[in-house]
Amino acid sequence: MNDAPRTYDVVVIGAGPVGENLAERTRAAGLSTVVVESELVGGECSYWACMPSKALLRPVAARADARRLPGLAAAAAGPLDSAEVLARRDEFTSHWKDDGQVQWLDSATIDLVRGRGRLDGPRQVVVDTPDGGTVRLAARHAVAVCTGTTAALPDLAGLADVKPWTSREATSARQVPESLVVVGGGVVAVEMATAWQALGARVTVLVRGGELLGRMEPFAGEMVADGLREAGVELRFGVSVASVVREGRQVRVGLDDGGELTADEILFAVGREPHTADLGLDTVGLTPGDWLEVDDTCQVTAVPDGWLYAAGDVNHRALLTHQGKYQGRMAGAAIAARATGRPVDNSPWGAHVATADHAAVPQVVFTDPEVGSVGLTAQEAERSGRRVRAVDYDLANVAGASLYGDGYRGRARMVVDLDREVLVGVTFVGPGVSELVHSATVAVVGEVPVSRLWHAVPSYPTISEVWLRLLETYRG
Numbered sequence: 065m066n067d068a069p070r071t072y073d074v075v076v077i078g079a080g081p082v083g084e085n086l087a088e089r090t091r092a093a094g095l096s097t098v099v100v101e102s103e104l105v106g107g108e109c110s111y112w113a114c115m116p117s118k119a120l121l122r123p124v125a126a127r128a129d130a131r132r133l134p135g136l137a138a139a140a141a142g143p144l145d146s147a148e149v150l151a152r153r154d155e156f157t158s159h160w161k162d163d164g165q166v167q168w169l170d171s172a173t174i175d176l177v178r179g180r181g182r183l184d185g186p187r188q189v190v191v192d193t194p195d196g197g198t199v200r201l202a203a204r205h206a207v208a209v210c211t212g213t214t215a216a217l218p219d220l221a222g223l224a225d226v227k228p229w230t231s232r233e234a235t236s237a238r239q240v241p242e243s244l245v246v247v248g249g250g251v252v253a254v255e256m257a258t259a260w261q262a263l264g265a266r267v268t269v270l271v272r273g274g275e276l277l278g279r280m281e282p283f284a285g286e287m288v289a290d291g292l293r294e295a296g297v298e299l300r301f302g303v304s305v306a307s308v309v310r311e312g313r314q315v316r317v318g319l320d321d322g323g324e325l326t327a328d329e330i331l332f333a334v335g336r337e338p339h340t341a342d343l344g345l346d347t348v349g350l351t352p353g354d355w356l357e358v359d360d361t362c363q364v365t366a367v368p369d370g371w372l373y374a375a376g377d378v379n380h381r382a383l384l385t386h387q388g389k390y391q392g393r394m395a396g397a398a399i400a401a402r403a404t405g406r407p408v409d410n411s412p413w414g415a416h417v418a419t420a421d422h423a424a425v426p427q428v429v430f431t432d433p434e435v436g437s438v439g440l441t442a443q444e445a446e447r448s449g450r451r452v453r454a455v456d457y458d459l460a461n462v463a464g465a466s467l468y469g470d471g472y473r474g475r476a477r478m479v480v481d482l483d484r485e486v487l488v489g490v491t492f493v494g495p496g497v498s499e500l501v502h503s504a505t506v507a508v509v510g511e512v513p514v515s516r517l518w519h520a521v522p523s524y525p526t527i528s529e530v531w532l533r534l535l536e537t538y539r540g
Protein backbone atom coordinates (compact mmCIF):
# COMPACT_ATOMS: atom_id res chain seq x y z
CA MET A 65 0.00 0.00 0.00
CA ASN A 66 1.26 3.46 -0.88
CA ASP A 67 0.85 5.41 2.34
CA ALA A 68 0.98 8.93 0.91
CA PRO A 69 -2.63 9.96 0.28
CA ARG A 70 -3.68 11.68 -2.92
CA THR A 71 -5.16 14.93 -1.70
CA TYR A 72 -8.21 16.57 -3.30
CA ASP A 73 -10.44 19.42 -2.20
CA VAL A 74 -13.43 17.07 -2.30
CA VAL A 75 -13.72 13.27 -2.21
CA VAL A 76 -17.09 11.82 -3.27
CA ILE A 77 -17.84 8.19 -2.43
CA GLY A 78 -20.38 6.76 -4.87
CA ALA A 79 -20.81 7.87 -8.50
CA GLY A 80 -24.56 7.41 -8.79
CA PRO A 81 -26.67 10.29 -10.11
CA VAL A 82 -26.24 12.16 -6.84
CA GLY A 83 -22.47 11.73 -6.52
CA GLU A 84 -22.09 12.81 -10.14
CA ASN A 85 -24.16 15.96 -9.60
CA LEU A 86 -22.41 16.90 -6.39
CA ALA A 87 -18.99 16.40 -8.01
CA GLU A 88 -20.04 18.45 -11.01
CA ARG A 89 -20.97 21.37 -8.74
CA THR A 90 -17.76 21.31 -6.67
CA ARG A 91 -15.59 20.94 -9.76
CA ALA A 92 -17.44 23.74 -11.54
CA ALA A 93 -16.65 25.91 -8.52
CA GLY A 94 -12.96 25.23 -9.09
CA LEU A 95 -12.41 22.60 -6.39
CA SER A 96 -10.38 19.52 -7.30
CA THR A 97 -12.74 16.57 -7.01
CA VAL A 98 -12.43 12.79 -7.16
CA VAL A 99 -15.23 10.24 -7.17
CA VAL A 100 -14.88 6.66 -5.96
CA GLU A 101 -17.12 4.01 -7.52
CA SER A 102 -17.27 0.31 -6.70
CA GLU A 103 -19.56 -0.77 -9.55
CA LEU A 104 -20.74 1.33 -12.50
CA VAL A 105 -20.52 5.10 -12.85
CA GLY A 106 -24.15 6.19 -13.04
CA GLY A 107 -25.29 4.13 -10.06
CA GLU A 108 -28.42 2.14 -9.37
CA CYS A 109 -30.63 4.61 -11.24
CA SER A 110 -28.93 4.14 -14.60
CA TYR A 111 -28.58 0.37 -14.59
CA TRP A 112 -31.02 -1.27 -12.15
CA ALA A 113 -33.69 1.29 -11.26
CA CYS A 114 -35.14 4.37 -13.00
CA MET A 115 -33.87 3.90 -16.55
CA PRO A 116 -34.45 0.18 -17.13
CA SER A 117 -37.76 0.20 -15.25
CA LYS A 118 -39.11 3.13 -17.24
CA ALA A 119 -37.87 1.56 -20.47
CA LEU A 120 -39.92 -1.53 -19.58
CA LEU A 121 -42.96 0.55 -18.64
CA ARG A 122 -43.11 3.03 -21.53
CA PRO A 123 -44.45 0.51 -24.10
CA VAL A 124 -47.01 -0.64 -21.52
CA ALA A 125 -48.36 2.90 -21.16
CA ALA A 126 -48.26 3.55 -24.92
CA ARG A 127 -50.22 0.32 -25.60
CA ALA A 128 -52.75 1.13 -22.89
CA ASP A 129 -53.24 4.62 -24.38
CA ALA A 130 -53.65 3.17 -27.87
CA ARG A 131 -56.21 0.65 -26.64
CA ARG A 132 -58.41 3.54 -25.47
CA LEU A 133 -58.63 5.02 -28.97
CA PRO A 134 -61.12 3.67 -31.49
CA GLY A 135 -59.31 3.37 -34.79
CA LEU A 136 -56.12 2.37 -33.03
CA ALA A 137 -57.36 -0.06 -30.41
CA ALA A 138 -57.52 -3.05 -32.75
CA ALA A 139 -53.96 -2.47 -33.91
CA ALA A 140 -52.81 -2.42 -30.28
CA ALA A 141 -54.81 -5.44 -29.18
CA GLY A 142 -51.97 -7.93 -29.36
CA PRO A 143 -49.23 -8.78 -26.90
CA LEU A 144 -46.08 -6.74 -26.49
CA ASP A 145 -43.04 -8.07 -28.29
CA SER A 146 -41.13 -8.82 -25.12
CA ALA A 147 -37.82 -9.47 -26.90
CA GLU A 148 -38.00 -6.00 -28.47
CA VAL A 149 -38.99 -4.36 -25.20
CA LEU A 150 -36.13 -6.05 -23.34
CA ALA A 151 -33.70 -5.11 -26.13
CA ARG A 152 -34.73 -1.44 -25.89
CA ARG A 153 -34.32 -1.67 -22.10
CA ASP A 154 -30.79 -2.97 -22.69
CA GLU A 155 -30.03 0.06 -24.87
CA PHE A 156 -31.15 2.38 -22.09
CA THR A 157 -28.72 0.74 -19.67
CA SER A 158 -25.93 0.96 -22.28
CA HIS A 159 -25.78 -2.83 -21.89
CA TRP A 160 -24.62 -2.27 -18.31
CA LYS A 161 -21.44 -0.50 -19.40
CA ASP A 162 -20.46 2.92 -18.10
CA ASP A 163 -18.08 4.18 -20.80
CA GLY A 164 -20.36 7.12 -21.63
CA GLN A 165 -20.58 8.25 -18.02
CA VAL A 166 -16.81 7.89 -17.56
CA GLN A 167 -16.32 10.09 -20.62
CA TRP A 168 -18.56 12.67 -19.02
CA LEU A 169 -16.45 12.62 -15.84
CA ASP A 170 -13.34 13.11 -17.99
CA SER A 171 -14.92 16.02 -19.83
CA ALA A 172 -15.82 17.63 -16.51
CA THR A 173 -12.23 17.04 -15.25
CA ILE A 174 -13.46 14.99 -12.31
CA ASP A 175 -11.08 12.16 -11.37
CA LEU A 176 -12.37 8.61 -10.90
CA VAL A 177 -10.97 5.90 -8.65
CA ARG A 178 -12.62 2.54 -9.15
CA GLY A 179 -13.04 0.42 -6.04
CA ARG A 180 -14.83 0.21 -2.72
CA GLY A 181 -14.28 3.35 -0.64
CA ARG A 182 -14.41 3.55 3.12
CA LEU A 183 -13.77 6.28 5.64
CA ASP A 184 -10.59 5.94 7.67
CA GLY A 185 -10.90 8.75 10.16
CA PRO A 186 -11.69 12.42 9.54
CA ARG A 187 -11.21 13.50 5.88
CA GLN A 188 -9.48 10.21 5.00
CA VAL A 189 -10.80 7.64 2.53
CA VAL A 190 -9.27 4.27 1.68
CA VAL A 191 -10.23 2.59 -1.58
CA ASP A 192 -9.87 -1.16 -2.07
CA THR A 193 -9.28 -1.38 -5.80
CA PRO A 194 -10.40 -4.27 -8.07
CA ASP A 195 -6.78 -5.41 -8.55
CA GLY A 196 -6.44 -6.03 -4.81
CA GLY A 197 -4.54 -2.80 -4.18
CA THR A 198 -5.35 0.18 -2.03
CA VAL A 199 -5.54 3.88 -2.79
CA ARG A 200 -5.55 6.45 0.01
CA LEU A 201 -7.37 9.72 -0.54
CA ALA A 202 -7.47 12.80 1.66
CA ALA A 203 -9.96 15.68 1.46
CA ARG A 204 -8.96 19.27 2.15
CA HIS A 205 -12.54 20.44 2.49
CA ALA A 206 -15.15 17.69 2.32
CA VAL A 207 -15.95 14.03 1.93
CA ALA A 208 -19.40 13.43 0.46
CA VAL A 209 -21.05 10.05 0.95
CA CYS A 210 -23.41 9.32 -1.96
CA THR A 211 -23.49 5.53 -1.69
CA GLY A 212 -27.25 5.06 -2.10
CA THR A 213 -29.17 2.01 -0.97
CA THR A 214 -29.54 -1.69 -1.59
CA ALA A 215 -32.78 -3.67 -1.64
CA ALA A 216 -34.00 -4.82 1.77
CA LEU A 217 -34.86 -8.51 2.17
CA PRO A 218 -36.94 -10.04 4.96
CA ASP A 219 -35.43 -12.43 7.44
CA LEU A 220 -36.75 -15.74 6.04
CA ALA A 221 -35.01 -19.09 6.51
CA GLY A 222 -33.32 -20.34 3.34
CA LEU A 223 -34.14 -17.18 1.36
CA ALA A 224 -30.70 -16.97 -0.25
CA ASP A 225 -31.10 -20.49 -1.71
CA VAL A 226 -34.30 -19.39 -3.44
CA LYS A 227 -32.33 -16.71 -5.33
CA PRO A 228 -35.18 -14.21 -5.05
CA TRP A 229 -35.46 -11.26 -7.38
CA THR A 230 -34.80 -7.83 -5.95
CA SER A 231 -35.20 -4.60 -7.93
CA ARG A 232 -31.94 -5.52 -9.67
CA GLU A 233 -33.26 -8.72 -11.26
CA ALA A 234 -36.68 -7.15 -11.82
CA THR A 235 -35.08 -4.47 -13.99
CA SER A 236 -32.40 -6.56 -15.69
CA ALA A 237 -33.98 -10.02 -16.25
CA ARG A 238 -33.41 -11.31 -19.77
CA GLN A 239 -36.43 -13.59 -19.92
CA VAL A 240 -40.06 -13.21 -18.96
CA PRO A 241 -41.00 -15.73 -16.26
CA GLU A 242 -44.28 -17.54 -16.72
CA SER A 243 -45.32 -16.55 -13.23
CA LEU A 244 -44.04 -14.01 -10.73
CA VAL A 245 -44.95 -13.32 -7.10
CA VAL A 246 -44.28 -9.73 -6.04
CA VAL A 247 -44.02 -9.03 -2.32
CA GLY A 248 -44.71 -5.42 -1.27
CA GLY A 249 -47.16 -2.65 -1.94
CA GLY A 250 -44.84 0.27 -2.67
CA VAL A 251 -43.62 1.89 -5.86
CA VAL A 252 -41.27 -0.87 -6.99
CA ALA A 253 -43.96 -3.50 -6.44
CA VAL A 254 -46.67 -1.74 -8.46
CA GLU A 255 -44.37 -0.64 -11.28
CA MET A 256 -42.74 -4.04 -11.68
CA ALA A 257 -46.09 -5.86 -11.43
CA THR A 258 -47.35 -3.58 -14.23
CA ALA A 259 -44.31 -4.24 -16.42
CA TRP A 260 -43.99 -8.00 -16.03
CA GLN A 261 -47.73 -8.70 -16.32
CA ALA A 262 -47.76 -6.74 -19.59
CA LEU A 263 -44.68 -8.62 -20.79
CA GLY A 264 -46.54 -11.89 -20.36
CA ALA A 265 -45.97 -13.13 -16.80
CA ARG A 266 -48.85 -14.12 -14.51
CA VAL A 267 -48.27 -11.77 -11.59
CA THR A 268 -49.55 -12.08 -8.03
CA VAL A 269 -48.86 -9.22 -5.61
CA LEU A 270 -48.77 -9.99 -1.90
CA VAL A 271 -49.38 -6.91 0.23
CA ARG A 272 -48.83 -7.03 3.97
CA GLY A 273 -51.19 -4.15 4.70
CA GLY A 274 -54.53 -3.13 3.27
CA GLU A 275 -53.47 -0.69 0.55
CA LEU A 276 -51.03 0.10 -2.22
CA LEU A 277 -48.78 3.18 -2.27
CA GLY A 278 -49.43 3.88 1.40
CA ARG A 279 -47.49 7.16 1.45
CA MET A 280 -49.72 8.78 -1.19
CA GLU A 281 -53.34 9.96 -1.20
CA PRO A 282 -55.52 6.85 -0.61
CA PHE A 283 -57.31 7.18 -3.97
CA ALA A 284 -53.96 6.77 -5.76
CA GLY A 285 -53.44 3.26 -4.41
CA GLU A 286 -57.08 2.37 -5.03
CA MET A 287 -57.00 3.43 -8.68
CA VAL A 288 -53.67 1.72 -9.29
CA ALA A 289 -55.11 -1.45 -7.70
CA ASP A 290 -58.07 -1.27 -10.11
CA GLY A 291 -55.68 -0.84 -13.04
CA LEU A 292 -53.54 -3.80 -11.98
CA ARG A 293 -56.59 -6.03 -11.56
CA GLU A 294 -57.90 -5.04 -14.99
CA ALA A 295 -54.50 -5.94 -16.45
CA GLY A 296 -54.88 -9.41 -14.94
CA VAL A 297 -52.69 -9.05 -11.85
CA GLU A 298 -53.93 -10.88 -8.77
CA LEU A 299 -53.73 -8.66 -5.68
CA ARG A 300 -53.85 -10.16 -2.21
CA PHE A 301 -53.98 -7.84 0.77
CA GLY A 302 -53.28 -8.59 4.44
CA VAL A 303 -50.89 -11.47 3.75
CA SER A 304 -47.22 -11.98 4.56
CA VAL A 305 -44.73 -14.52 3.33
CA ALA A 306 -43.97 -17.10 6.04
CA SER A 307 -41.68 -19.43 4.08
CA VAL A 308 -40.02 -19.80 0.69
CA VAL A 309 -38.34 -22.79 -0.85
CA ARG A 310 -37.17 -23.49 -4.40
CA GLU A 311 -38.33 -26.81 -5.76
CA GLY A 312 -36.82 -27.37 -9.17
CA ARG A 313 -37.69 -24.35 -11.33
CA GLN A 314 -40.51 -23.24 -9.05
CA VAL A 315 -40.58 -21.26 -5.84
CA ARG A 316 -43.06 -22.51 -3.25
CA VAL A 317 -44.33 -19.59 -1.14
CA GLY A 318 -46.00 -20.27 2.20
CA LEU A 319 -48.26 -17.52 3.56
CA ASP A 320 -49.01 -16.55 7.15
CA ASP A 321 -52.73 -17.27 6.57
CA GLY A 322 -51.85 -20.92 5.84
CA GLY A 323 -52.17 -20.49 2.08
CA GLU A 324 -49.53 -21.46 -0.43
CA LEU A 325 -48.64 -20.56 -4.00
CA THR A 326 -45.96 -21.40 -6.50
CA ALA A 327 -44.28 -19.30 -9.16
CA ASP A 328 -41.20 -19.24 -11.35
CA GLU A 329 -39.78 -16.23 -9.53
CA ILE A 330 -40.42 -14.17 -6.42
CA LEU A 331 -39.60 -10.45 -6.25
CA PHE A 332 -39.13 -8.80 -2.87
CA ALA A 333 -39.91 -5.09 -3.18
CA VAL A 334 -40.03 -4.31 0.51
CA GLY A 335 -37.97 -1.15 0.76
CA ARG A 336 -34.33 -0.13 0.88
CA GLU A 337 -31.36 -0.24 3.25
CA PRO A 338 -28.58 2.35 3.34
CA HIS A 339 -25.31 1.38 1.68
CA THR A 340 -23.28 2.18 4.79
CA ALA A 341 -22.48 -1.17 6.43
CA ASP A 342 -18.93 -1.38 5.08
CA LEU A 343 -18.16 2.31 4.85
CA GLY A 344 -15.87 2.79 7.87
CA LEU A 345 -18.51 4.85 9.68
CA ASP A 346 -17.14 3.58 13.00
CA THR A 347 -13.84 5.39 12.27
CA VAL A 348 -15.67 8.74 12.51
CA GLY A 349 -17.92 7.92 15.47
CA LEU A 350 -20.98 6.74 13.51
CA THR A 351 -22.72 3.37 13.45
CA PRO A 352 -22.19 1.13 10.41
CA GLY A 353 -25.42 0.33 8.60
CA ASP A 354 -27.22 3.51 9.72
CA TRP A 355 -28.85 6.13 7.50
CA LEU A 356 -26.79 9.35 7.63
CA GLU A 357 -28.73 12.18 9.20
CA VAL A 358 -27.96 15.55 7.66
CA ASP A 359 -28.95 19.21 7.91
CA ASP A 360 -30.38 21.09 4.94
CA THR A 361 -26.90 21.66 3.43
CA CYS A 362 -26.46 17.86 3.64
CA GLN A 363 -23.75 18.14 6.30
CA VAL A 364 -23.81 15.05 8.55
CA THR A 365 -25.02 16.46 11.85
CA ALA A 366 -23.30 14.00 14.21
CA VAL A 367 -19.76 14.55 12.90
CA PRO A 368 -17.80 17.57 14.21
CA ASP A 369 -15.95 20.11 12.04
CA GLY A 370 -18.40 19.95 9.14
CA TRP A 371 -16.24 17.99 6.69
CA LEU A 372 -18.65 15.06 6.14
CA TYR A 373 -21.66 15.37 3.82
CA ALA A 374 -24.23 12.80 2.72
CA ALA A 375 -26.57 13.30 -0.22
CA GLY A 376 -29.14 11.18 -2.03
CA ASP A 377 -30.78 7.97 -0.89
CA VAL A 378 -28.21 7.41 1.86
CA ASN A 379 -29.55 10.31 3.96
CA HIS A 380 -33.12 8.95 3.78
CA ARG A 381 -34.72 12.35 3.07
CA ALA A 382 -36.35 11.38 -0.25
CA LEU A 383 -35.41 8.20 -2.09
CA LEU A 384 -35.74 9.65 -5.57
CA THR A 385 -33.17 10.45 -8.22
CA HIS A 386 -34.35 13.97 -8.97
CA GLN A 387 -34.51 14.92 -5.30
CA GLY A 388 -31.10 13.38 -4.60
CA LYS A 389 -29.60 15.27 -7.51
CA TYR A 390 -31.10 18.46 -6.09
CA GLN A 391 -29.44 17.66 -2.76
CA GLY A 392 -26.20 17.03 -4.68
CA ARG A 393 -26.43 20.47 -6.30
CA MET A 394 -27.18 22.15 -2.97
CA ALA A 395 -24.49 20.28 -1.04
CA GLY A 396 -21.97 20.94 -3.82
CA ALA A 397 -22.78 24.65 -3.67
CA ALA A 398 -22.51 24.67 0.14
CA ILE A 399 -19.15 22.86 0.08
CA ALA A 400 -17.84 25.33 -2.49
CA ALA A 401 -19.07 28.35 -0.50
CA ARG A 402 -17.53 27.10 2.74
CA ALA A 403 -14.26 26.14 1.01
CA THR A 404 -13.85 29.59 -0.50
CA GLY A 405 -14.98 31.53 2.55
CA ARG A 406 -18.16 32.82 0.93
CA PRO A 407 -21.31 33.13 3.06
CA VAL A 408 -23.63 30.14 3.18
CA ASP A 409 -27.25 31.04 2.59
CA ASN A 410 -29.04 28.48 4.72
CA SER A 411 -32.26 30.36 5.22
CA PRO A 412 -35.28 28.42 3.86
CA TRP A 413 -35.14 28.27 0.04
CA GLY A 414 -31.61 29.72 0.16
CA ALA A 415 -28.91 28.91 -2.41
CA HIS A 416 -27.28 26.21 -0.29
CA VAL A 417 -30.16 24.29 1.27
CA ALA A 418 -32.43 21.46 0.11
CA THR A 419 -35.56 23.07 1.55
CA ALA A 420 -37.87 21.35 -0.95
CA ASP A 421 -37.12 18.00 0.71
CA HIS A 422 -39.39 18.95 3.60
CA ALA A 423 -42.67 19.59 1.85
CA ALA A 424 -42.33 19.82 -1.92
CA VAL A 425 -41.03 16.47 -3.18
CA PRO A 426 -42.52 15.46 -6.54
CA GLN A 427 -42.91 11.85 -7.62
CA VAL A 428 -44.37 10.00 -10.58
CA VAL A 429 -45.42 6.36 -10.40
CA PHE A 430 -45.39 4.97 -13.94
CA THR A 431 -48.30 2.55 -13.65
CA ASP A 432 -51.55 2.52 -15.65
CA PRO A 433 -53.06 4.83 -14.47
CA GLU A 434 -50.05 6.99 -13.67
CA VAL A 435 -49.78 8.76 -10.34
CA GLY A 436 -48.12 12.14 -10.01
CA SER A 437 -47.87 13.99 -6.74
CA VAL A 438 -46.01 16.76 -4.99
CA GLY A 439 -45.95 17.98 -1.42
CA LEU A 440 -48.19 16.85 1.37
CA THR A 441 -51.19 14.56 1.31
CA ALA A 442 -54.32 15.94 2.97
CA GLN A 443 -53.65 13.74 5.98
CA GLU A 444 -50.01 14.84 6.26
CA ALA A 445 -51.04 18.49 5.98
CA GLU A 446 -53.63 18.08 8.74
CA ARG A 447 -51.16 16.26 10.95
CA SER A 448 -48.69 19.14 10.49
CA GLY A 449 -51.24 21.37 12.24
CA ARG A 450 -52.32 23.32 9.17
CA ARG A 451 -55.96 24.22 8.55
CA VAL A 452 -56.50 22.68 5.13
CA ARG A 453 -59.14 21.78 2.60
CA ALA A 454 -58.80 18.93 0.12
CA VAL A 455 -60.37 19.83 -3.23
CA ASP A 456 -61.11 16.90 -5.55
CA TYR A 457 -62.03 16.76 -9.22
CA ASP A 458 -62.94 13.87 -11.50
CA LEU A 459 -60.62 14.00 -14.49
CA ALA A 460 -63.20 12.24 -16.66
CA ASN A 461 -65.03 15.59 -16.80
CA VAL A 462 -62.08 17.42 -18.37
CA ALA A 463 -62.37 17.76 -22.16
CA GLY A 464 -58.66 17.14 -22.74
CA ALA A 465 -58.82 13.93 -20.72
CA SER A 466 -61.79 12.54 -22.62
CA LEU A 467 -60.00 13.32 -25.89
CA TYR A 468 -56.90 11.61 -24.54
CA GLY A 469 -58.70 8.30 -24.37
CA ASP A 470 -62.22 6.87 -24.33
CA GLY A 471 -63.47 5.87 -20.91
CA TYR A 472 -60.77 8.04 -19.29
CA ARG A 473 -60.66 7.52 -15.53
CA GLY A 474 -58.67 9.81 -13.28
CA ARG A 475 -58.83 12.06 -10.30
CA ALA A 476 -57.05 15.13 -9.02
CA ARG A 477 -56.73 16.61 -5.57
CA MET A 478 -55.23 19.86 -4.40
CA VAL A 479 -54.67 20.52 -0.73
CA VAL A 480 -55.14 24.19 0.13
CA ASP A 481 -53.65 25.79 3.21
CA LEU A 482 -56.69 27.86 4.22
CA ASP A 483 -54.80 30.40 6.30
CA ARG A 484 -52.34 31.31 3.55
CA GLU A 485 -54.47 30.34 0.54
CA VAL A 486 -51.60 28.49 -1.11
CA LEU A 487 -51.30 24.86 -2.19
CA VAL A 488 -49.34 22.48 0.02
CA GLY A 489 -49.97 19.32 -1.99
CA VAL A 490 -51.32 18.14 -5.31
CA THR A 491 -52.01 14.61 -6.62
CA PHE A 492 -53.10 13.53 -10.09
CA VAL A 493 -54.07 9.98 -11.05
CA GLY A 494 -54.83 9.01 -14.63
CA PRO A 495 -53.26 8.15 -17.96
CA GLY A 496 -50.80 10.80 -19.13
CA VAL A 497 -50.73 12.85 -15.92
CA SER A 498 -46.98 12.56 -15.34
CA GLU A 499 -46.24 15.72 -17.33
CA LEU A 500 -48.70 17.71 -15.18
CA VAL A 501 -46.70 17.23 -12.02
CA HIS A 502 -44.19 19.98 -12.62
CA SER A 503 -46.94 22.59 -12.87
CA ALA A 504 -48.01 21.53 -9.39
CA THR A 505 -44.41 21.58 -8.14
CA VAL A 506 -44.05 25.18 -9.34
CA ALA A 507 -47.29 26.13 -7.58
CA VAL A 508 -46.25 24.49 -4.29
CA VAL A 509 -42.60 25.61 -4.25
CA GLY A 510 -43.53 29.08 -5.47
CA GLU A 511 -46.30 29.32 -2.86
CA VAL A 512 -48.39 30.86 -5.60
CA PRO A 513 -51.56 32.31 -4.05
CA VAL A 514 -54.81 30.74 -5.23
CA SER A 515 -55.90 34.23 -6.32
CA ARG A 516 -52.94 34.36 -8.73
CA LEU A 517 -53.35 30.75 -9.92
CA TRP A 518 -56.77 31.89 -11.07
CA HIS A 519 -54.92 33.89 -13.75
CA ALA A 520 -52.84 30.88 -14.91
CA VAL A 521 -55.06 29.83 -17.79
CA PRO A 522 -54.65 26.22 -18.99
CA SER A 523 -54.74 25.59 -22.72
CA TYR A 524 -57.90 24.09 -24.19
CA PRO A 525 -58.39 21.17 -24.62
CA THR A 526 -55.61 19.68 -22.45
CA ILE A 527 -55.68 17.57 -19.31
CA SER A 528 -54.15 20.63 -17.60
CA GLU A 529 -57.61 22.18 -17.63
CA VAL A 530 -58.11 20.22 -14.44
CA TRP A 531 -56.32 23.15 -12.77
CA LEU A 532 -59.20 25.46 -13.68
CA ARG A 533 -61.77 22.90 -12.51
CA LEU A 534 -59.99 22.45 -9.18
CA LEU A 535 -59.88 26.23 -8.65
CA GLU A 536 -63.54 26.61 -9.60
CA THR A 537 -64.47 23.82 -7.20
CA TYR A 538 -62.49 25.52 -4.44
CA ARG A 539 -64.00 28.95 -5.07
CA GLY A 540 -67.53 27.54 -5.37
Ligand SMILES: Cc1cc2nc3c(=O)[nH]c(=O)nc-3n(C[C@H](O)[C@H](O)[C@H](O)COP(=O)(O)OP(=O)(O)OC[C@H]3O[C@@H](n4cnc5c(N)ncnc54)[C@H](O)[C@@H]3O)c2cc1C
Nearest residue numbers: 078080081082102107108113114181212376377383384385
Ligand atom coordinates in the same frame (compact mmCIF):
# COMPACT_ATOMS: atom_id res chain seq x y z
C1 LIG B 1 -36.68 -0.31 -9.37
C2 LIG B 1 -36.46 1.13 -9.02
C3 LIG B 1 -36.97 2.11 -9.83
C4 LIG B 1 -36.78 3.45 -9.50
N1 LIG B 1 -37.33 4.40 -10.31
C5 LIG B 1 -37.18 5.69 -10.01
C6 LIG B 1 -37.73 6.70 -10.85
O1 LIG B 1 -38.40 6.42 -11.85
N2 LIG B 1 -37.54 7.99 -10.53
C7 LIG B 1 -36.83 8.34 -9.41
O2 LIG B 1 -36.69 9.53 -9.17
N3 LIG B 1 -36.29 7.41 -8.60
C8 LIG B 1 -36.43 6.10 -8.88
N4 LIG B 1 -35.87 5.15 -8.07
C9 LIG B 1 -35.03 5.59 -6.95
C10 LIG B 1 -33.61 5.93 -7.46
O3 LIG B 1 -33.05 4.80 -8.10
C11 LIG B 1 -32.70 6.36 -6.33
O4 LIG B 1 -33.33 7.39 -5.60
C12 LIG B 1 -31.37 6.87 -6.87
O5 LIG B 1 -30.69 5.86 -7.57
C13 LIG B 1 -30.49 7.37 -5.72
O6 LIG B 1 -29.29 7.86 -6.24
P1 LIG B 1 -27.96 7.82 -5.38
O7 LIG B 1 -26.90 8.43 -6.23
O8 LIG B 1 -28.24 8.37 -4.03
O9 LIG B 1 -27.66 6.27 -5.16
P2 LIG B 1 -27.37 5.11 -6.21
O10 LIG B 1 -28.01 5.33 -7.50
O11 LIG B 1 -27.68 3.86 -5.46
O12 LIG B 1 -25.80 5.19 -6.44
C14 LIG B 1 -24.88 4.94 -5.41
C15 LIG B 1 -23.55 4.54 -6.03
O13 LIG B 1 -22.61 4.40 -4.99
C16 LIG B 1 -21.81 3.27 -5.23
N5 LIG B 1 -21.24 2.82 -3.95
C17 LIG B 1 -21.92 2.34 -2.88
N6 LIG B 1 -21.06 2.09 -1.88
C18 LIG B 1 -19.83 2.42 -2.33
C19 LIG B 1 -18.53 2.41 -1.75
N7 LIG B 1 -18.32 2.00 -0.50
N8 LIG B 1 -17.48 2.79 -2.51
C20 LIG B 1 -17.67 3.20 -3.78
N9 LIG B 1 -18.86 3.27 -4.38
C21 LIG B 1 -19.92 2.88 -3.65
C22 LIG B 1 -22.78 2.29 -5.86
O14 LIG B 1 -22.08 1.28 -6.59
C23 LIG B 1 -23.60 3.19 -6.74
O15 LIG B 1 -23.05 3.33 -8.02
C24 LIG B 1 -36.05 3.81 -8.35
C25 LIG B 1 -35.53 2.81 -7.52
C26 LIG B 1 -35.73 1.49 -7.84
C27 LIG B 1 -35.15 0.43 -6.95
Ligand SMILES: NC(=O)c1ccc[n+]([C@@H]2O[C@H](COP(=O)([O-])OP(=O)(O)OC[C@H]3O[C@@H](n4cnc5c(N)ncnc54)[C@H](O)[C@@H]3O)[C@@H](O)[C@H]2O)c1
Nearest residue numbers: 218248249250251252253272333334335336383428429430
Ligand atom coordinates in the same frame (compact mmCIF):
# COMPACT_ATOMS: atom_id res chain seq x y z
N1 LIG C 1 -41.21 6.02 -10.01
C1 LIG C 1 -40.51 6.28 -8.93
O1 LIG C 1 -40.34 7.43 -8.54
C2 LIG C 1 -39.90 5.16 -8.16
C3 LIG C 1 -39.96 3.85 -8.64
C4 LIG C 1 -39.44 2.84 -7.85
C5 LIG C 1 -38.84 3.12 -6.64
N2 LIG C 1 -38.78 4.40 -6.22
C6 LIG C 1 -38.24 4.72 -4.89
O2 LIG C 1 -37.49 3.64 -4.39
C7 LIG C 1 -37.80 3.46 -3.01
C8 LIG C 1 -37.95 2.00 -2.72
O3 LIG C 1 -39.17 1.49 -3.26
P1 LIG C 1 -39.85 0.21 -2.62
O4 LIG C 1 -41.12 -0.02 -3.33
O5 LIG C 1 -38.85 -0.89 -2.52
O6 LIG C 1 -40.10 0.68 -1.14
P2 LIG C 1 -41.38 1.36 -0.44
O7 LIG C 1 -40.89 1.77 0.88
O8 LIG C 1 -42.01 2.34 -1.36
O9 LIG C 1 -42.42 0.16 -0.29
C9 LIG C 1 -42.11 -0.98 0.44
C10 LIG C 1 -43.37 -1.83 0.59
O10 LIG C 1 -43.02 -3.07 1.17
C11 LIG C 1 -43.85 -3.32 2.31
N3 LIG C 1 -43.04 -4.13 3.22
C12 LIG C 1 -42.00 -3.74 3.98
N4 LIG C 1 -41.48 -4.80 4.64
C13 LIG C 1 -42.21 -5.88 4.26
C14 LIG C 1 -42.16 -7.25 4.59
N5 LIG C 1 -41.24 -7.74 5.41
N6 LIG C 1 -43.08 -8.08 4.03
C15 LIG C 1 -44.01 -7.59 3.18
N7 LIG C 1 -44.09 -6.30 2.82
C16 LIG C 1 -43.21 -5.45 3.37
C17 LIG C 1 -44.23 -1.96 2.81
O11 LIG C 1 -45.39 -2.03 3.57
C18 LIG C 1 -44.43 -1.21 1.49
O12 LIG C 1 -45.67 -1.48 0.93
C19 LIG C 1 -39.04 4.25 -2.70
O13 LIG C 1 -38.78 5.18 -1.69
C20 LIG C 1 -39.42 4.93 -3.96
O14 LIG C 1 -39.66 6.30 -3.79
C21 LIG C 1 -39.31 5.42 -6.95
